[in-house]
Amino acid sequence: MSRFHKLFGLGLVGLMLVGLLPLVFTSQPAIAAGDATLQLSKDAKLGDILVDSRGMTLYQFAKDQANVSNCSGGCATAWPPLVVAAGQAPTAGDGVTGKLGVITRQDGSLQVTYNGLPLYFFASDSKPGDTTGQGVGGVWSIVHPTDTAAMQPMQPAAQPASGGGYGGGSGW
Numbered sequence: 001m002s003r004f005h006k007l008f009g010l011g012l013v014g015l016m017l018v019g020l021l022p023l024v025f026t027s028q029p030a031i032a033a034g035d036a037t038l039q040l041s042k043d044a045k046l047g048d049i050l051v052d053s054r055g056m057t058l059y060q061f062a063k064d065q066a067n068v069s070n071c072s073g074g075c076a077t078a079w080p081p082l083v084v085a086a087g088q089a090p091t092a093g094d095g096v097t098g099k100l101g102v103i104t105r106q107d108g109s110l111q112v113t114y115n116g117l118p119l120y121f122f123a124s125d126s127k128p129g130d131t132t133g134q135g136v137g138g139v140w141s142i143v144h145p146t147d148t149a150a151m152q153p154m155q156p157a158a159q160p161a162s163g164g165g166y167g168g169g170s171g172w
Helices: 003-026 074-078
Strands: 037-043 047-051 059-061 100-104 110-114 140-142
Touching: none
Parallel strands: none
Antiparallel strands: 037 047, 059 140, 100 110
């Protein structure tokens, strides 16, 4: 392979990496700590679901226990928890009647719970109303206003077309 081809190939790889960096740093819908207002949203397929103040869908993880998060590391990167700042409390918008709470995660952050369910976003949801995390890996689902940790309502899910997915393997 000529020196030109090697340099050209390295240049292309560099450009691809630079082009992907904004996606890496902007794709997570992390909410600012302290801004945790839960609201209801109507989804045409899923019915009433819980969202945050920006309209981003909230999810539950079937491997969690009541008031205990079992999603950390890479799991928490793909599924960022809804958190509040120390001394702050989550608030309920119109129609949100479940019990709101806060638990301390392994990393010390304070994660919001709804009826004992630790709440998460899905990093692949890019805009308000997206529900692309529904059913991922057979362990992730949107949160309905009537859900509780004791129920752990999971619907069978179609796996992503790639055969991969978030929620399988690696303990999450």
